[in-house]
Amino acid sequence: MAHEVEGVIATEAGAPVSIATVLVPDPGPGEALVSVQACGVCHTDLHYREGGIGSDFPYLLGHEAAGVVDAVGPDVTGLKQGDFVILNWRAVCGQCRACLRGRPWYCFATHNAAQKMTLADGTPLSPALGIGAFAAMTLVAAGQCTKVNPTIRPEVAGLLGCGVMAGLGAALNTAGVSRGDSVAVIGCGGVGDAAILGSSLAGARKIIAVDVDDRKLDWARQFGATDTINSAAADPVEQIRSLTEGNGADIVIEAVGRPETYTQAFYARDLAGTVVLVGVPNPQMRLELPLLDVFGRGGTLKSSWYGDCLPTRDFPMLVDLHLQGRLPLDKFVSETIPLTGVEEAFAKMQRGEVLRSVVLL
Ligand SMILES: NC(=O)c1ccc[n+]([C@@H]2O[C@H](COP(=O)([O-])OP(=O)(O)OC[C@H]3O[C@@H](n4cnc5c(N)ncnc54)[C@H](O)[C@@H]3O)[C@@H](O)[C@H]2O)c1
Ligand SMILES: [Zn+2]
Numbered sequence: 070m071a072h073e074v075e076g077v078i079a080t081e082a083g084a085p086v087s088i089a090t091v092l093v094p095d096p097g098p099g100e101a102l103v104s105v106q107a108c109g110v111c112h113t114d115l116h117y118r119e120g121g122i123g124s125d126f127p128y129l130l131g132h133e134a135a136g137v138v139d140a141v142g143p144d145v146t147g148l149k150q151g152d153f154v155i156l157n158w159r160a161v162c163g164q165c166r167a168c169l170r171g172r173p174w175y176c177f178a179t180h181n182a183a184q185k186m187t188l189a190d191g192t193p194l195s196p197a198l199g200i201g202a203f204a205a206m207t208l209v210a211a212g213q214c215t216k217v218n219p220t221i222r223p224e225v226a227g228l229l230g231c232g233v234m235a236g237l238g239a240a241l242n243t244a245g246v247s248r249g250d251s252v253a254v255i256g257c258g259g260v261g262d263a264a265i266l267g268s269s270l271a272g273a274r275k276i277i278a279v280d281v282d283d284r285k286l287d288w289a290r291q292f293g294a295t296d297t298i299n300s301a302a303a304d305p306v307e308q309i310r311s312l313t314e315g316n317g318a319d320i321v322i323e324a325v326g327r328p329e330t331y332t333q334a335f336y337a338r339d340l341a342g343t344v345v346l347v348g349v350p351n352p353q354m355r356l357e358l359p360l361l362d363v364f365g366r367g368g369t370l371k372s373s374w375y376g377d378c379l380p381t382r383d384f385p386m387l388v389d390l391h392l393q394g395r396l397p398l399d400k401f402v403s404e405t406i407p408l409t410g411v412e413e414a415f416a417k418m419q420r421g422e423v424l425r426s427v428v429l430l
C-alpha cells in the first residue's frame with residue numbers, strides 16, 4: 070500500500086517549485102520508510118531546481134533531514150520502527166574497490182531505495198540525492214538511515230545530513246586541518262561556516278572568512294573566524310596573503326563553486342598548501358590555470374564530496390559533541406518554515422538573509 074503525502078517538486082529547469090501529492094511505497098527488501106520531522110534547505114536543492122545537477126525531472130527535493138523510522142523491509146537488520154535517524158546520501162556498499170581497500174567514505178556504489186516514489190498519476194520521481202525529504206514520509210535504502218542520540222532537536226540534527234557535514238568534513242576529513250594551521254574559507258553560507266567551525270574545532274590558529282556580503286562575515290565570526298574579508302571591496306588573494314605574513318594560508322576551502330573563487334583559493338594558499346573544493350560548479354564552468362603554477366606551487370588540490378564523511382562514524386560523534394555543548398549546530402538554523410515556504414527560502418538564500426531555513430513536518 071502506498072502512503073499519500075504532500076511533497077515539494079521541481080518540474081522543469083528554472084521553474085518555481087510546487088507542492089504535489091506523492092505516493093510513497095511500503096518498504097521492500099533493503100529499504101526503510103521514514104517519517105520526516107525536519108529537512109533543511111540546501112543550495113544543492115536550488116541547483117537541482119535550476120537544472121544544474123541533472124535533467125531527470127520531476128525531482129522530489131529535500132535531502133538534509135532527520136526523522137523517525139516508520140517501517141523497514143523484511144530483511145533489514147540493525148534498524149527498527151521508532152529509531153531516530155539522520156538521513157545520509159552515502160549508504161556504503163562494502164563491496165566496491167574503495168570499500169574493499171578500507172576507504173568506505175569514497176564508496177563508488179552507494180545505494181538508494183530500489184522502488185520509486187511517484188506522483189499521483191504514477192510518474193516516477195527522482196529524489197534529490199536519493200533522499201527526497203521535503204515530504205512527511207520518504208522511502209530510502211536502510212543504509213541511508215544513521216541512528217543518533219534522539220535527544221537532539223530534529224531541525225538541528227538534519228543539517229548534519231548534508232551541508233553542515235560537508236563543511237565540517239571538508240575541514241576535518243578532507244583538508245585534515247590541525248592545531249596551528251592557517252585556514253581561509255571562501256563563501257560563508259551554511260557550508261562555508263561549517264568549514265570555519267570545523268577548523269576552529271581542530272585548533273586552527275588563524276581562520277579567515279571571505280564573502281561578498283558583510284552580514285555573512287558577521288555570522289562567520291560566530292563560528293570561529295578570526296579575520297574577515299569582503300571580496301567585493303578588496304582583492305581576497307592580497308588580503309589573505311597580508312594576513313599570513315605574505316605567504317598565503319596553509320589551507321583554503323572554496324565553498325561557492327565558481328571558477329573565479331577557485332582561482333582565488335588556488336593563489337591564496339601558501340606554497341605546498343592545500344585547496345579543497347566543496348562548492349558545486351555547473352556543467353558549463355571551465356577552469357584555466359597556468360600549468361606551470363599548478364606544478365610550481367606544489368601542494369594538494371582536492372575536492373570534497375559530503376566532507377568525506379562516513380555517516381556511521383561521524384553523525385553520532387558530532388551529535389554527541391553538540392549535546393555536550395561543544396558544537397553549536399543550532400546557530401545554523403536561521404528559521405523554521407512549513408513545506409509551502411521552500412520557494413521563498415530559496416529567495417532568502419539568494420538574498421543572503423539566511424544560513425539555513427529548515428522545513429518542519
Ligand atoms: N561538496 C558537497 O558535498 C556539498 C554539500 C552541500 C552543498 N555543497 C555546495 O556548497 C556550496 C555552498 O552551499 P551553501 O548551502 O552554503 O550555499 P549558500 O548560498 O548558503 O552560501 C554561498 C555563500 O557564498 C557567497 N558567495 C557568492 N559568491 C561569492 C563570491 N564571488 N565570493 C565569495 N563569496 C561568494 C554568498 O554570499 C553566500 O554566503 C553550493 O555550491 C552547494 O551546492 C556541496
Ligand atoms: Zn563501496
Ligand SMILES: [Zn+2]
Nearest residue numbers: 111113231232
Ligand atoms: Zn545539500
